[in-house]
Amino acid sequence: MTSQTAQTTSTAAGDNSLPVVELFALGGTIASAPRTDGEGVSPTVRVEDLVAAVPGLVAVAQVRATQVLQVPSCEVTPGDVVELAARMRAAVDAGAAGCVVTQGTDTLEETAFLLDLLWDREAPVVVTGAMRTPDAPGADGPANLLGAVTVAASDTARGAGVLAVVGDQIHAARYVHKAHTSAPSAFVSPGTGPIGWLVEGRAALALTPRRPAAVHLAEDTPLPEVLVVRVGMGESPALLSALVSGAVPGVAGVVLEGVGGGHVPRALVPALRDLVARVPVVLASRTGAGETLSRSYGYPGGDVDLTQAGLVPSGTLDAARARLTLRVALAVGVERGEVEDCFRRLARTD
Numbered sequence: 001m002t003s004q005t006a007q008t009t010s011t012a013a014g015d016n017s018l019p020v021v022e023l024f025a026l027g028g029t030i031a032s033a034p035r036t037d038g039e040g041v042s043p044t045v046r047v048e049d050l051v052a053a054v055p056g057l058v059a060v061a062q063v064r065a066t067q068v069l070q071v072p073s074c075e076v077t078p079g080d081v082v083e084l085a086a087r088m089r090a091a092v093d094a095g096a097a098g099c100v101v102t103q104g105t106d107t108l109e110e111t112a113f114l115l116d117l118l119w120d121r122e123a124p125v126v127v128t129g130a131m132r133t134p135d136a137p138g139a140d141g142p143a144n145l146l147g148a149v150t151v152a153a154s155d156t157a158r159g160a161g162v163l164a165v166v167g168d169q170i171h172a173a174r175y176v177h178k179a180h181t182s183a184p185s186a187f188v189s190p191g192t193g194p195i196g197w198l199v200e201g202r203a204a205l206a207l208t209p210r211r212p213a214a215v216h217l218a219e220d221t222p223l224p225e226v227l228v229v230r231v232g233m234g235e236s237p238a239l240l241s242a243l244v245s246g247a248v249p250g251v252a253g254v255v256l257e258g259v260g261g262g263h264v265p266r267a268l269v270p271a272l273r274d275l276v277a278r279v280p281v282v283l284a285s286r287t288g289a290g291e292t293l294s295r296s297y298g299y300p301g302g303d304v305d306l307t308q309a310g311l312v313p314s315g316t317l318d319a320a321r322a323r324l325t326l327r328v329a330l331a332v333g334v335e336r337g338e339v340e341d342c343f344r345r346l347a348r349t350d
């Protein structure tokens, strides 16, 4: 891990008949404070202080806290998340009831999704963060941390995989999305809605997410690079042509984020055909909900045309999640011809 801080573990005092929850802190706004130069905020608040700011935690669980990173969430890497999954596995195998990750909200959904792809234990894993810093009026971090620990300690969430808890709502890792730059209510699950909530100090889960079998990825396996190409009205084929010509080295795959159900202007189709001949290309949708289409629109650049050209529909996965999935698939040796099957297994709900 690219840790920018010494890793320490501390145990909050608490009733030792309560479940143990392992808390891993990565930074983000939940741990941010104003800089002394007055230039905004940055993550400096240590996990011991986050725990100390929520006295109610000791009534819920024995919290063992580890400062893993102290970074804004755009600095968290998939490699960090893979390492975190291994630490969490060790923690629950040693008896923890569940795990909580605190991090910045900007990439919270990617951490949650990648952990969910890899998570093969019954114990719940909960990712949380905050939109306001601890010193801000109406700081949301303490309530989010309490909610996350409550869910992680609960029997209710066992077997539900990785969840995100924010604003007293429980979201599935596959669907949660940060949909506002600054509002405390930034998190939504488009298409599905939250699957549960916190009420009167307990976790309530109305729905249990359907999850594919976990992927086994060794901790030190490098993740091949996959680029996302977003398409809009009147998009030029220039970027795709550059990829075809090899102008961008080291690209092992591409996610094409099409408009609507997965469509592009016809002018992009020749370059896409050439690109598919070089690397796997996954077709996602920029709409943010639903499934990528594959049998609906038959015009050039439509979903029928693109899938016939060899693009692999991303199913329910948005571009960011499709990118992580393709990186993991390529890392575990999924062959070119198996990518479609792999997405059918990991990304569809039927």
Ligand SMILES: NC(=O)C[C@H](N)C(=O)O
Pocket (backbone or CB within 6 Å): 027, 028, 029, 030, 071, 072, 073, 074, 103, 104, 105, 106, 107, 129, 130, 131, 132
């Ligand atoms: N609310 C937040 O945590 C945003 C912050 N920029 C981060 O993701 O680290």
